[in-house]
Amino acid sequence: MKAAVVSRFGQAPRFDQFPLPTELGPHEEIVEVVATGLHPRVRSQADGSHYTSIGEVPLVPGIDGVGRAADGELRYFILPDTALGSMAEQTVIDRRRSVAIPSAADPIQIAAAMNPAMSSWIALRRRIDMPAGQSVMILGATGNAGRLAIQVAKHLGAARVIAVGRGADRLKGLGADSIVSLDENAQSVTAALGEAGERVDVVLDYLWGTPTHDALSAIIPRRADDDQTLSWIQIGSVAGVESAIPSAALRATNLHLIGSGQGSVSTRDIVSELESLAEAVTSDAFTIGARSVPLHDVETEWNRSAETTDRVVFTPSRGNE
Numbered sequence: 123m124k125a126a127v128v129s130r131f132g133q134a135p136r137f138d139q140f141p142l143p144t145e146l147g148p149h150e151e152i153v154e155v156v157a158t159g160l161h162p163r164v165r166s167q168a169d170g171s172h173y174t175s176i177g178e179v180p181l182v183p184g185i186d187g188v189g190r191a192a193d194g195e196l197r198y199f200i201l202p203d204t205a206l207g208s209m210a211e212q213t214v215i216d217r218r219r220s221v222a223i224p225s226a227a228d229p230i231q232i233a234a235a236m237n238p239a240m241s242s243w244i245a246l247r248r249r250i251d252m253p254a255g256q257s258v259m260i261l262g263a264t265g266n267a268g269r270l271a272i273q274v275a276k277h278l279g280a281a282r283v284i285a286v287g288r289g290a291d292r293l294k295g296l297g298a299d300s301i302v303s304l305d306e307n308a309q310s311v312t313a314a315l316g317e318a319g320e321r322v323d324v325v326l327d328y329l330w331g332t333p334t335h336d337a338l339s340a341i342i343p344r345r346a347d348d349d350q351t352l353s354w355i356q357i358g359s360v361a362g363v364e365s366a367i368p369s370a371a372l373r374a375t376n377l378h379l380i381g382s383g384q385g386s387v388s389t390r391d392i393v394s395e396l397e398s399l400a401e402a403v404t405s406d407a408f409t410i411g412a413r414s415v416p417l418h419d420v421e422t423e424w425n426r427s428a429e430t431t432d433r434v435v436f437t438p439s440r441g442n443e
């Protein structure tokens with residue numbers, strides 16, 4: 123069968139032949155891949171830099187997608203760490219890591235939204251106990267995961283959402299109650315973050331690196347009540363894989379610094395959230411921009427610098443059209 127094949131880490135995948143396994147495990151089955159998203163996690167899988175990388179090539183990237191099972195049912199699936207990912211005409215899924223989706227649902231939207239939406243959904247439902255009415259700050263709200271985090275936080279009962287990111291214009295109209303643009307001068311950003319963070323309960327952090335250091339330094343001295351829990355959830359690291367955490371931040375306030383992702387949340391817990399998240403996504407609770415691309419264009423698409431934030435979704439079963 124045809125697939126997107128990575129032969130060397132750091133090189134774009136090529137549309138090439140890749141074998142399907144001849145033997146399947148007890149819960150495994152082969153599905154025809156209808157749609158699969160090009161998430162940042164897929165790029166780090168394909169260049170070997172993700173912390174789960176098993177360092178093996180050749181590999182077919184792709185961590186999730188929508189597949190058509192032999193009985194004709196559409197299923198959203200997540201894959202384990204495997205050399206045969208979802209960017210292939212067919213892949214092997216474990217039925218226990220998948221959920222049925224309504225036949226009327228749009229596979230492109232589901233493949234685009236599930237991974238970025240899951241980042242905040244799992245963080246708020248599995249890493250903390252968030253009562254309704256809390257105040258949530260999204261650090262890095264301009265990407266697909268950040269924009270969905272605004273909608274997810276509201277959907278899960280947040281009373282107030284503050285969107286923080288670069289590009290004030292892009293932050294407007296995303297549904298947040300207030301915005302902090304990181305493009306102002308340093309003094310203004312510190313003042314705005316400090317004020318916004320005075321009573322915030324939860325920070326969903328997609329940035330890390332210097333912006334996290336700067337945000338902690340701005341917020342901690344301004345807390346209205348040092349005893350109030352501040353759950354700071356590390357989710358993404360688009361601004362840096364390391365961040366200098368001021369030691370006083372952990373002593374001076376009730377700061378809970380935790381992470382959310384594959385490993386800190388068990389596969390069982392992630393899987394148990396799939397059904398309710400898929401329901402929210404298919405009932406149009408959230409909006410996301412998506413652009414579908416045939417899989418045979420994978421190499422060109424991979425090397426293209428993104429001019430929009432729309433999530434690219436490959437459509438392997440239409441790959442040879």
Ligand SMILES: NC(=O)c1ccc[n+]([C@@H]2O[C@H](COP(=O)([O-])OP(=O)(O)OC[C@H]3O[C@@H](n4cnc5c(N)ncnc54)[C@H](OP(=O)(O)O)[C@@H]3O)[C@@H](O)[C@H]2O)c1
Pocket residue numbers: 161162163237238240241262263264265266267268287288289304328329333356357358359360361382383384431
């Ligand atoms: N832990 C999890 O469960 C989980 C799940 C899904 C995603 N993630 C992670 O979440 C992060 C975001 O994913 P995504 O799907 O939203 O990616 P995305 O759609 O590519 O968006 C990335 C966003 O980050 C912004 N950005 C990049 N560098 C920045 C900086 N230095 N300061 C401020 N903003 C910056 C980009 O803005 P510009 O246009 O200005 O560059 C862009 O809007 C990734 O690290 C991803 O791996 C984690």
